[in-house]
Amino acid sequence: MAQGSYVEKSYERDTRYINDRITADGSGQWPVEPGRYRLVVSRACPWASRLVITRRLLGLEDAISMGVCGPTHDADSWTFDLDPGGLDPVLKIPRIKDAYEKREPGYPRGITVPAIVEVSSGKVVTNDFAPMELDLITQWRDFQRTGAPDLYPEALRHDMDPLMRRIYTEVNNGVYRCGFAGTQEAYDDAYQRLFTALDWLTDHLRTRRYLMGEHITVADIRLFTTLVRFDPVYHGHFKANRSKLSEMDVLWAYARDLFWTPGFGDTVNFTHIKQHYYRVHRDINPTGVVPGGPDLANWAAPHGREALGGSPFGNGSAPGPIAPGERVAAADNPFSGPDGLLVYPGRS
The missing domain is CATH 3.40.30.10 (Glutaredoxin)
Incomplete structure (x- = not known):
């Protein structure tokens, strides 16, 4: 980090x-x-x-x-x-x-x-x-494997690069500016900038399935890693608390869509995420106590983003099995099956 x-x-x-x-x-x-x-x-x-x-x-x-x-x-x-x-x-x-x-x-x-x-x-x-x-x-x-998606298409880079800069400065780093602000004024500014950007992203994603349109790109990866940490740590620990991700309908559905896409949610270790922020940042959380929540069951709620069309991998395909040494245990991600791939509740 x-x-x-x-x-x-x-x-x-x-x-x-x-x-x-x-x-x-x-x-x-x-x-x-x-x-x-x-x-x-x-x-x-x-x-x-x-x-x-x-x-x-x-x-x-x-x-x-x-x-x-x-x-x-x-x-x-x-x-x-x-x-x-x-x-x-x-x-x-x-x-x-x-x-x-x-x-x-x-x-x-x-x-x-x-x-x-x-x-x-x-x-x-x-x-x-x-x-x-x-x-x-x-x-x-x-x-790269056969069927690997093109995550940084040349034809889209002119538009992707400024979009990713905004995501980095206002969202990826924005949550840190909230959490580590040293004055009320600095916090207020960081808070306003973060949620202004999240509101803009909400509008951007309202009519398109992914940030650049019909297929995932590296821009989606960059936004996802902040969104998946939002409710477990950033909302409370970093005081980014105007709304939980689960209360922001468009971004919440978008995050769930990505979470259930092979290669995204199957790499997430919620236990490690919470242990890191709450135990390491003793200046923010002096006791080092790690909260029990949030309940993660809502990640399994249908997202409905398929209605916007598109497909995650374009002309490519989903990644294959996860190597045994790289699997996330079910204790650390409740949707992780024995092979490390995500299992939707009620499905075998």
Whole structure:
């Protein structure tokens, strides 16, 4: 998760990333090469979840392995406490900070996920999450599965790019500006900007099934990872409380439509999401108590978005089975079946 801090007036995110790129033409230090890199994530983190969804939709599991950190971290680093012995089974390190230190001893900036690590050297290649996501789409095409959707169509980029910038500044980062506002004035401004953007998105999605029209794109992935966390954490913990997502009819139906699309909801770990925010952000929640709610049963309510037409994958197809080591347990997502795929209540 990207770092940030309170400032006198408003929350500022630290965006000083390692911004190397992995390219198909080998023009840089890091060429596309299956098996060379490991994607390190936490399912708690919305920025990392974008990479988890994108990798699954594109079928890049065999080309880029994935390590999953636990949902909490201290001021020093995310750790691999979910793995036997507390070590990542591929990188053989207990914390992602070790890979940052391999890249730059005494690494001075935030220790964040997602990060891509070169397996052989143990060095972080990049933690710049937005280019990482687009590079999985555009640079790793030769290793994507048959039927992988085009998540960043060239013909739509002129309109997509400003839309995604608005989603990032006003919604993805907007909830953080609410939660970490250091003054009433800063909070009021952040609150107004967030719900102005959500109202605009409501109007935008009222007559189109997905943000760019008939098929999912990376823009939908970017919005989904905030929406799926909205009621469990942002509404209460971050004081983004004008309305719950479940009270915003259009966005709520849109979020449920995506949730039940293979590759979206089957990557969501609600337990990790709540544990991270409520236990790590002690400046906001000093007791570290994690709330029991909300009841997640309403995610199974019919969304009715099929009436708008379109199809999630266009000329492509849904992603296949989930590898055993990457499945979310039913204890962490009540709709997760034994194979990790979502099971709609009442259906086998």
